[in-house]
Amino acid sequence: MERNRSFKMPPLDNSQNSRRMRRLEEQKRSRAMKVESARNVDIFAGLSLNSLNDMVIDGENSHAERGKRPSKWANLAMYAEPLELNGAGGVLPQDFATAWIAVAPVPRGKRCILVAYKAWAQGSIVSMRSRAKGNQIMTLRTHLPADTILDCILDEQWETNGIIHVLDILRWKSQDYTQCEASFRFWWRDVKIAELAKANPPASSSSRPPHFSYPCNFQPVPYFSDLHDINLLQNTIIPIARSGITVNVPLAPSDMSDDNVLVHNCQSDGILFYVGESSYEPGPSLLAAWVPVVPFNDGEESPLEVFARHVQEITSANVSI
Template sequence: MFTARRSPVPPHQAGGLRRASEFKMPPSTRPLTQDERRHRALEEQKSASYERINAARNIDSMAFLSLGNEDEEDEDRKRNRRRKNRRYADVCMFAELLELQTEHDGLPHNLETGWVALAPIPVGKRCLAVTYSGKDYRTSTQLFSRLKGARFLKFPSPLPMNSILDCVLDANWEVNGIIHVLDILRWHGKDFTDCEANFRFWWRDSRISEITPLPPSPSMEFDFASMAQAEREIPLTFQYPYVFLPVPYYTPPISMEMFLTTVIPAAKMTRSFEVKLPPALPSTSWAGRALQTGIATDGLLLYVSEASYQSGETPLSTWVPTKPLEGGLSNPVTLDLFEA
């Protein structure tokens, strides 16, 4: 092994080489703060919305007309097939971790007037719930993973056809039958991704409150021996999520006092919820009874109230976890940093 020695650059050429290298490099700028990235993302979102409105009005539509050729059409068909295979990949609006690395980071300065808070965020698997019409004309719901868009669960549900919900499948869904609803992208064919966060969460709660849970299959089994050993009334397995449960949200104004005394404690607390067991259960002793369950918390989500739904990771939503992430920052931001 050896290392080649570089010939020294004559002093009279050094300045020219340095200027040449700098000319080829992009101008150096300081990294944008989270607040600056957020502002830029919101402006880009507004600009894109304006362009979509113009396109819907057929403004400048002639500029996009072209005859094309067969090769281009073949490429379009191939591209469409690839897009269909991953149509639900990275569609969920994924929040950035709240940053406190510089004096410009931290809680948004307009927290009181410009943000919506969701708390507590449940522990579980982030996914999209998409509804289809089945062969028997009943609506079936399919769950797709957040990152790769892979389908991992299919079941009957009371949701209307042609709906898409941003959800968290509870970590103990086989025990409590719960799937949590974070956000709404589409409901019964009507798209809500261009709507502001305030309206989306209101619509989410108003519509989900109207649906009647679809009873699980009568073939559901219960492990009464295990329940006796644990001395608690917990069914062994739900075949599919039974209850669509919206995550609580808080709308502006959210004063700092309210944030510290109401929102943060709610984000830290295990949420208690009563699941009403369906009357179609095989055991008459369990039919119509209720199951008290505790929902573990994973932290707090903040959404820019005037922002529309943005797929992928975005500064328009911010996450404050309950505990440090594995392999995360050396000085992690958690809910414990905020005390009344």
């Protein structure tokens, strides 16, 4: 009888869009429960930034004593699923124009988590952690306030431009933002990064290009929330996702140029899309989608070009998204 009943039932909808909507509802319920539980249970429960200094100093010794337990910072970053570019429902999610945010161009580089764990005279000491294992990549002094956590991308040429791209804000000055909606997080990220004091640039000359000992130029990755405007997608977001974006890096006085500015082109890795109402969650997430520049397999068309073609078809048909 059970088999007969299941045979007559319609098939389950396992499309990315349906799974995404279910996950968003689950996240909303979870967020409401956390608010109701005296606001003392969050994604970072047990991660004491005050004790991180001891973790950094003791480092591998403490891991050896404990049998190399996994780092508390492992897999803390939120990962996007590749956007489904084929199948039922078309290329774009049903609520794409009203509910999504584009982050582009996503720069090429190393994804990492920045943890500002100890205050000093002008800011904090930061531990840069790898996205997967949570291993320490380097420590650096920054103007970030202590007790701050950022999701970042270390520019692939950081030693010559000093750039670290800020993708998302998880915590700022002891305040947790993971339960805030993505639309607020990106706005707040830009506000707080703009308030930071500028780092002292290195010297350079015509015979000696600039060299940065550690990344110190914080650059928020641009975001766009008006996706109902098809011209914004076609004329701005997609072109910069193809070509990358230029960043002006200040340099100390030198004979290299009159304005003492290094113009750097940050190469693009594609576009990230976030559900505007979504919270930040560690690990793979259905509430973020990735459209890469480079094909997944040799001989395939770039997902970005498939996406661009679909947007062009929408424009030619004179329909809204």
